[in-house]
Amino acid sequence: MINELEILENKQVLVVDDEPDILETITELLHMCRVDTAKTYDAAAARLAATTYDAAVLDIMGVDGFRLLDITRRLNLPTLMLTAHALTPENLKTALEKGADAYIPKEKMVDIGVFLADVLTARAQGRQAHTGWFTFVRPVFDRLFGPDWLKKIRKGE
Numbered sequence: 001m002i003n004e005l006e007i008l009e010n011k012q013v014l015v016v017d018d019e020p021d022i023l024e025t026i027t028e029l030l031h032m033c034r035v036d037t038a039k040t041y042d043a044a045a046a047r048l049a050a051t052t053y054d055a056a057v058l059d060i061m062g063v064d065g066f067r068l069l070d071i072t073r074r075l076n077l078p079t080l081m082l083t084a085h086a087l088t089p090e091n092l093k094t095a096l097e098k099g100a101d102a103y104i105p106k107e108k109m110v111d112i113g114v115f116l117a118d119v120l121t122a123r124a125q126g127r128q129a130h131t132g133w134f135t136f137v138r139p140v141f142d143r144l145f146g147p148d149w150l151k152k153i154r155k156g157e
Contacts, residue, residue: 005113007120008032016044016068017059026057029112044068055116057082060091066098073099078119080104089149105140
């Protein structure tokens with residue numbers, strides 16, 4: 001059986017979050033990758049301009065993640081949005097409409113390697129990764145927002 005995380009080996013990944021403990025944890029979880037970190041929008045934008053990355057993991061709140069997502073989309077960079085405080089159906093919809101490959105609650109951060117591997121595998125196969133991670137995180141949204149949250153955002157409520 002092929003290790004599902006093998007695709008991550010030596011990938012260059014930018015992780016952006018304003019919380020140092022989150023940056024440290026993700027760096028440890030992605031030990032098979034070459035991880036650069038940034039705590040601010042400006043630092044992240046500078047890194048994106050100076051370095052070629054294989055993927056990005058962006059916090060939504062403190063680092064202006066949606067603006068960074070605009071940059072990663074222009075670079076065609078696989079991007080995972082990671083959030084705790086901005087975990088809402090509306091932000092999920094916005095992230096996907098802006099081109100995020102995944103939208104992960106921080107409570108599922110321990111599985112960031114699996115999510116990132118799924119995104120990179122999907123990209124390599126020319127497909128979207130939405131079904132893999134969404135199946136995994138939908139129960140979190142159901143618990144927090146009730147069973148009808150998905151219908152409401154599809155209707156634009």
